[in-house]
Amino acid sequence: MAVITLVERIDALLPQTQCGQCGHAGCRPYAEALATGQDPINRCPPGGDEGVQALAALLGVPAIPFDPAGPLPKPRALALIREDSCIGCTLCIQACPVDAIVGAAKLMHTVIANECTGCELCLAPCPVDCIDLIPVNDPADNQRPQVMARAAQARKRFEARQARKNRDAAEKAQRLAERAAVPAPAAGAAPASANSDKNDLIRQAMERARQQAPAPAEKPVAEPVDKMAVIRAAMERAAALKAAQQEADKDKQ
Ligand code: SF4
Ligand code: SF4
Ligand code: SF4
Numbered sequence: 001m002a003v004i005t006l007v008e009r010i011d012a013l014l015p016q017t018q019c020g021q022c023g024h025a026g027c028r029p030y031a032e033a034l035a036t037g038q039d040p041i042n043r044c045p046p047g048g049d050e051g052v053q054a055l056a057a058l059l060g061v062p063a064i065p066f067d068p069a070g071p072l073p074k075p076r077a078l079a080l081i082r083e084d085s086c087i088g089c090t091l092c093i094q095a096c097p098v099d100a101i102v103g104a105a106k107l108m109h110t111v112i113a114n115e116c117t118g119c120e121l122c123l124a125p126c127p128v129d130c131i132d133l134i135p136v137n138d139p140a141d142n143q144r145p146q147v148m149a150r151a152a153q154a155r156k157r158f159e160a161r162q163a164r165k166n167r168d169a170a171e172k173a174q175r176l177a178e179r180a181a182v183p184a185p186a187a188g189a190a191p192a193s194a195n196s197d198k199n200d201l202i203r204q205a206m207e208r209a210r211q212q213a214p215a216p217a218e219k220p221v222a223e224p225v226d227k228m229a230v231i232r233a234a235m236e237r238a239a240a241l242k243a244a245q246q247e248a249d250k251d252k253q
Pocket of ligand 2: 095097099115117
């Protein structure tokens with residue numbers, strides 16, 4: 001059987017706008033601070049006086065008024081983007097805790113009014129200040145049943161967004177780990193695939209060159225040479241010259 005902790009019971013009473021006006025980064029951290037008695041129960045303006053009373057009843061402490069020096073409850077206002085001024089930077093999408101803004105990079109953005117909690121977190125990041133707050137003119141809007149109905153919807157969207165962000169972060173971490181596990185190539189060495197590609201290209205070029213080259217001319221068949229006959233003829237020519245020279249010398253004497 002699931003055990004509902006005190007933190008969860010406190011969190012169930014909070015408006016789930018994740019606005020941070022309580023001084024925490026969302027409703028759950030404020031619930032944790034309340035469970036340990038770290039924070040007073042009058043720090044959540046979107047919950048209003050009725051929210052303080054609900055917390056007081058759960059924790060068995062007296063309901064106390066909001067601190068006039070801090071943020072005070074006020075009528076809810078919805079974000080509205082002046083679409084002709086929007087530059088599509090996506091910063092508001094990244095800031096919205098309940099995915100109430102749709103748009104894409106460099107394209108106009110718009111707020112889904114039914115999902116906007118009025119947390120105001122998209123205002124500050126907008127670089128062109130093109131988000132207005134339009135007050136909700138409904139006296140019943142800040143009453144407890146409406147606040148709790150919106151809280152249920154906001155919780156679903158916030159949790160879905162958190163799950164998506166966690167999934168994205170895990171996938172990114174896995175990709176980085178896989179990349180880190182691939183051994184780095186030795187200094188100066190081209191990657192294996194680059195080497196094999198290069199070898200393939202060289203082989204193909206050599207094959208093309210071989211096919212395009214003209215067939216080599218046939219070598220003339222060498223006549224067999226009778227070396228001894230050549231030597232004999234040379235010796236006969238030398239002997240004849242020598243004899244002629246001797247005859248000439250006799251005639252001079
Ligand atoms: S809704 Fe209330 S508890 Fe939640 S973040 Fe805002 S101020 Fe804090
Ligand atoms: S659109 Fe703006 S005001 Fe509305 S919920 Fe998102 S961040 Fe908050
Ligand atoms: S932050 Fe402003 S300019 Fe950027 S996408 Fe949102 S509305 Fe448009």
